[in-house]
Amino acid sequence: MEDDCQKNRKTVRSKQSKSQTLQQMKQANSVRVRRPASQPVKKRAQTQMKSKTPLKMKQLPCVQNNRSEEEEEEEEGDGEEEVEVTGPSTRLRKRVPKFEESEGKSKEKETKRKGVKSATTAKISARHAKIKEEVAEYQCDIEGCTMSFGSKLELMQHKKNICPVKGCGKKFFSHKYLVQHRRVHEDDRPLKCPWKGCKMTFKWAWARTEHIRVHTGARPYVCAEPGCGQTFRFVSDFSRHKRKTGHSTKKSC
Amino acid sequence: MEDDCQKNRKTVRSKQSKSQTLQQMKQANSVRVRRPASQPVKKRAQTQMKSKTPLKMKQLPCVQNNRSEEEEEEEEGDGEEEVEVTGPSTRLRKRVPKFEESEGKSKEKETKRKGVKSATTAKISARHAKIKEEVAEYQCDIEGCTMSFGSKLELMQHKKNICPVKGCGKKFFSHKYLVQHRRVHEDDRPLKCPWKGCKMTFKWAWARTEHIRVHTGARPYVCAEPGCGQTFRFVSDFSRHKRKTGHSTKKSC
DNA sequence: CTTTCTCTGTTTTGTC
DNA sequence: GGACAAAACAGAGAAA
DNA sequence: CTTTCTCTGTTTTGTC
DNA sequence: GGACAAAACAGAGAAA
Ligand SMILES: [Zn+2]
Ligand SMILES: [Zn+2]
Ligand SMILES: [Zn+2]
Ligand SMILES: [Zn+2]
Ligand SMILES: [Zn+2]
Ligand SMILES: [Zn+2]
Ligand SMILES: [Zn+2]
Ligand SMILES: [Zn+2]
Ligand SMILES: [Zn+2]
Ligand SMILES: [Zn+2]
Ligand SMILES: [Zn+2]
Ligand SMILES: [Zn+2]
Ligand SMILES: [Zn+2]
Ligand SMILES: [Zn+2]
Ligand SMILES: [Zn+2]
Ligand SMILES: [Zn+2]
Numbered sequence: 336m337e338d339d340c341q342k343n344r345k346t347v348r349s350k351q352s353k354s355q356t357l358q359q360m361k362q363a364n365s366v367r368v369r370r371p372a373s374q375p376v377k378k379r380a381q382t383q384m385k386s387k388t389p390l391k392m393k394q395l396p397c398v399q400n401n402r403s404e405e406e407e408e409e410e411e412g413d414g415e416e417e418v419e420v421t422g423p424s425t426r427l428r429k430r431v432p433k434f435e436e437s438e439g440k441s442k443e444k445e446t447k448r449k450g451v452k453s454a455t456t457a458k459i460s461a462r463h464a465k466i467k468e469e470v471a472e473y474q475c476d477i478e479g480c481t482m483s484f485g486s487k488l489e490l491m492q493h494k495k496n497i498c499p500v501k502g503c504g505k506k507f508f509s510h511k512y513l514v515q516h517r518r519v520h521e522d523d524r525p526l527k528c529p530w531k532g533c534k535m536t537f538k539w540a541w542a543r544t545e546h547i548r549v550h551t552g553a554r555p556y557v558c559a560e561p562g563c564g565q566t567f568r569f570v571s572d573f574s575r576h577k578r579k580t581g582h583s584t585k586k587s588c
Numbered sequence: 589m590e591d592d593c594q595k596n597r598k599t600v601r602s603k604q605s606k607s608q609t610l611q612q613m614k615q616a617n618s619v620r621v622r623r624p625a626s627q628p629v630k631k632r633a634q635t636q637m638k639s640k641t642p643l644k645m646k647q648l649p650c651v652q653n654n655r656s657e658e659e660e661e662e663e664e665g666d667g668e669e670e671v672e673v674t675g676p677s678t679r680l681r682k683r684v685p686k687f688e689e690s691e692g693k694s695k696e697k698e699t700k701r702k703g704v705k706s707a708t709t710a711k712i713s714a715r716h717a718k719i720k721e722e723v724a725e726y727q728c729d730i731e732g733c734t735m736s737f738g739s740k741l742e743l744m745q746h747k748k749n750i751c752p753v754k755g756c757g758k759k760f761f762s763h764k765y766l767v768q769h770r771r772v773h774e775d776d777r778p779l780k781c782p783w784k785g786c787k788m789t790f791k792w793a794w795a796r797t798e799h800i801r802v803h804t805g806a807r808p809y810v811c812a813e814p815g816c817g818q819t820f821r822f823v824s825d826f827s828r829h830k831r832k833t834g835h836s837t838k839k840s841c
Numbered sequence: 842c843t844t845t846c847t848c849t850g851t852t853t854t855g856t857c
Numbered sequence: 858g859g860a861c862a863a864a865a866c867a868g869a870g871a872a873a
Numbered sequence: 874c875t876t877t878c879t880c881t882g883t884t885t886t887g888t889c
Numbered sequence: 890g891g892a893c894a895a896a897a898c899a900g901a902g903a904a905a
Binding site: 758760761762765768769772790791792794795798799801802821822824825 | 844845846847848849850851
């Protein structure tokens with residue numbers, strides 16, 4: 336690596352991000368707890384390690400591209416500082432108490448000007464949400480749709496049923512669903528489990544519907560194939576059963 | 589609801605699915621454990637409830653659309669069966685031992701014919717993977733791309749840089765990335781954390797790069813704004829700092 | 842609201 | 858037959 | 874590999 | 890200047 340100055344990045348574009356993740360329960364009345372999964376998945380919840388000294392890093396002074404040099408201790412980090420744990424490279428950094436001595440608490444907002452930034456971008460940053468329609472040029476003229484965007488490109492994407500959220504960019508079959516899809520990027524989980532003491536919440540009605548069966552124990556799906564009498568609690572499992580066995584694609588009744 | 593026979597569903601189409609989720613550690617040497625998140629998020633890992641009787645369900649005999657009637661105990665499930673726990677509707681079904689008495693283990697594969705199904709669909713069911721190229725008609729003729737699909741529609745979607753995985757359907761800016769994106773749907777996590785004892789694995793090199801800083805404690809991002817001296821471990825946090833404060837969008841160096 | 846950290850679509854950098 | 862909305866399905870996928 | 878269960882894009886059902 | 894691949898960024902977003 337060599338020193339070279341950055342030339343004032345511009346970036347910004349209005350698409351893609353991440354998508355979804357799983358949920359959990361842990362309600363008042365038990366249920367089984369689903370852990371978040373490592374990759375290799377190792378059991379045992381918490382096992383606090385000892386590690387005493389904060390293990391201060393070698394922070395080289397030269398800053399390039401706003402990145403201080405280091406990171407060359409990469410592959411085999413040859414135990415440098417005063418380590419006292421077991422192996423030479425087998426511990427995590429001890430958590431610093433909370434910004435040691437509140438360094439730089441002067442957050443001087445600096446007038447908040449975040450650049451011009453393509454003027455009035457539709458602001459669908461749902462999560463830490465605003466959804467300010469700002470000036471709202473480029474309005475969608477599709478039947479029941481009232482959405483509007485800051486650039487013609489964004490409107491074009493929208494009209495092609497493409498989600499404008501940064502890491503998303505999904506394309507849908509219907510414009511109507513495109514609007515419903517937005518809840519994926521919102522924090523609200525307006526649907527609640529009606530079971531007393533259960534705190535589960537949902538974005539989708541169907542998820543709630545199937546979740547309730549966990550409480551009731553219902554297994555509403557019954558394979559109609561003559562010999563087979565299997566029952567299932569979730570459609571998905573019933574679907575898989577039919578797909579893999581070929582059972583009862585046609586209903587008997 | 590009333591009885592009416594299903595008319596042999598066809599469904600099948602080749603797009604969309606879910607997306608991603610988070611990772612975890614829990615390696616040999618501690619780290620903090622990240623739990624999977626309920627929605628309302630309630631602490632306390634496991635709290636096993638007592639509940640003795642299996643609480644057998646009212647399973648009505650009439651099967652319609654392969655669904656047995658029930659589910660009307662929905663909203664307020666008026667405590668029916670012999671409950672003996674505290675409240676009238678506050679417990680989960682006790683786990684049945686493991687398919688009681690191995691009922692219906694005759695899985696007779698039934699010749700496996702899963703219908704004609706649009707003949708040779710490219711089979712990108714990555715997860716429980718096959719990626720059989722089957723007959724491989726409709727080949728992509730874009731420069732370095734060797735992918736092929738079972739239908740012209742699928743090839744057309746592919747040429748428009750749209751991911752064919754069922755719940756995905758993301759549209760990308762480059763055809764090259766479309767191919768790289770596939771790893772999102774694959775189970776392999778080929779990149780490993782080089783830290784001794786750490787079992788973290790990754791699909792993306794950058795995730796590994798930043799993860800390693802958790803071990804080293806490095807904070808390579810240093811704000812170049814004159815007064816501010818803040819450092820950051822992850823680009824994302826540095827980016828946010830610059831975005832929110834307006835600091836050092838231009839580099840000093 | 843906060844901080845810590847991972848995931849990933851796009852942008853930037855580095856080499857030929 | 859046509860809307861149109863609500864419900865359900867059919868996968869994908871996470872976790873154990 | 875398995876089972877249990879949630880998420881969500883598309884399909885099906887139900888009502889007007 | 891052009892590839893092209895590797896690295897990095899800039900969000901989104903999960904969890905605590
Ligand atoms: Zn330098
Ligand atoms: Zn948040
Ligand atoms: Zn619209
Ligand atoms: Zn989206
Ligand atoms: Zn519940
Ligand atoms: Zn069956
Ligand atoms: Zn009936
Ligand atoms: Zn799996
Ligand atoms: Zn191609
Ligand atoms: Zn995809
Ligand atoms: Zn590691
Ligand atoms: Zn700063
Ligand atoms: Zn009709
Ligand atoms: Zn699966
Ligand atoms: Zn040049
Ligand atoms: Zn965020």
